[in-house]
Amino acid sequence: MRLYRIGLFTDTYLPAPNGVATSVYLLNRELRRMGHEAWVLAPEMPDAEPQEDWVVRIPSVPYPFFENQRLAMPSSRLLPTEFEIFHTHTPLFIGIWGARLAYRNRLPHVSTFHTHLEKYAHYIPGLATLDKYMGIMQKVCQAFYNRADVVIAPTEPVKKLAESYAIEREIKVIPTGIDTDILQSAPNPVSPWPSGKRRLLYTGRLGKEKSVDVVIRALAEIRKESDAHLALVGMGPEQESLEHLVQQLGLTEHITFVGPVSYDKIGGYYRMAELFLFASETETQGLVIWEAQAVGVPVVAVGAEGTLQGVEVGSSGYLVPPGDYRAMAEKALELLRDESLRQRFSEGARKFADQRTARRVAEQIVAVYDEATRLVEVEPRRLKIPFPRLPQNSFSSSR
Helix, strand or coil: CCCCEEEEECCCCCCCCCHHHHHHHHHHHHHHHCCCEEEEEEECCCCCCCCCCCEEEECEEECCCCCCCEEECCCHHHCCCCCCEEEECCCCHHHHHHHHHHHHCCCCEEEECCCCHHHHHHHCCCHHHHHHHHCHHHHHHHHHHCCCCEEEECCHHHHHHHHHCCCCCEEEECCCCECHHHHHHCCCCCCCCCCCCEEEEEECCCCHHHCHHHHHHHHHHHCCCCCEEEEEECCCCCHHHHHHHHHHCCCHHHEEEEECCCHHHHHHHHHHCCEEEECCCCCCCCHHHHHHHHCCCCEEEECCHHHHHCCCECCCEEEECCCCHHHHHHHHHHHHHCHHHHHHHHHHHHHHHHHHEHHHHHHHHHHHHHHHHHHHHHCCCCCCCCCCCCCHHHCCCCC
C-alpha cells in the first residue's frame, strides 16, 4: 500500500456538531492509523481544543447568519507539509483553496459531495430567491466539483443529485464511516428523560432544513397512546420557534431541549434512547441515523435523499413519507407497543450499521486516492474548467 501526505480541506470541523465535521475527523484518524501523514485544514473556532494533533486552524471570522460557521482566510504559509493528495470536503473558502492548490501544483484532487447546498441557501440573505431563478447553487457545485479528479458521494441518491448538476467527473459511492467504539465508550449523561417515560431521541441541528417540527408533532400523536418524552440534542436558529410550537401543542413537560453535545459524549444519549426520530428531507447521508443504529437504537425517519439507504426497512427501522408526522407516530408506536419487536429491530440496527466502520471506509477512500494519482499522471492538465477567482493574498504559492 502506498502511503500519502494528505490534506483534508474543510470549512467546518469539530467542535461544530455536524456530519461533515465528524466524517472528516474519523477519516483523518483512520488514515493516520494506516500510516499516512494526514492533516485537517479547518477554520479557527473559539471553543476548539487548544492543542489538536494533525489539525491546522486557519484564521477566520464568524458568519453572522449561521451559528458555528466561520469564514476562513487561507494562506499557503500555513501549510504543514507538501501534500501529495488534496481532499476537499466543502465548496467554500478552504475547499476552494485546496482545489486551487491541487490544480496549481498538478496534484490529485479528490472531493466529497457532502451537502445538498440548495437546501441551505436560506442562510445567506437573498440567495434562496436568487437561486430559485438563476440556479446559482447548482452552478457553484458544477464549477467546484468538475475540478476534482474523482468525486465521492456518500449514497446513490447523492450521486444522482451530483449527476443532475452536470458534474462530469467519475463519482464513487462511499459512505461516511462511523466509530462504534467512541459511541459505546461515551460517559452516561444525566438523563434528559423523566423516570418511567418512553425515551425518544433526536440529534442534529435545530434548523429549518431539518424539519424538527415534524418530530415534535409526531410526539404529540405518540403521546395519545404512549407516555413518551422526547430529548432534542443540538442547537440552531429554529430553537425559539420550536419552543413556541412545543408550548402551542402542550408538550412543554414532555420535551427536553438538551443543547449541543460534543462528539465524544453523544454516544451516552444514543445508548439511553429507545427510539430515534428523524424528519430531515435534505440529508446526503443522515449520519446520525447510522450512529443511532450502531448502538442498537431503531430509527423512524422520513424517506428522502440520503436517508433512503440509511435504514433497513422492517429490520432496523422504518421510513415514512416526508412531512407525514402521523405516519412517523404510527411507526414509532408499532415499536413502542411491542418490546420484543423493538429488541429485534435493535439487533437488526447493530448488524446493519456494522458495514459502515470508519476503517473500512478509509480503505475505500485510499483506493480512490490511488485512482486519482493515476489519472493525474496520465493527464496532468486535464482540468480546464473556469473557476471563481478569490482574493490573491489568500492564495500565495504553496511551498
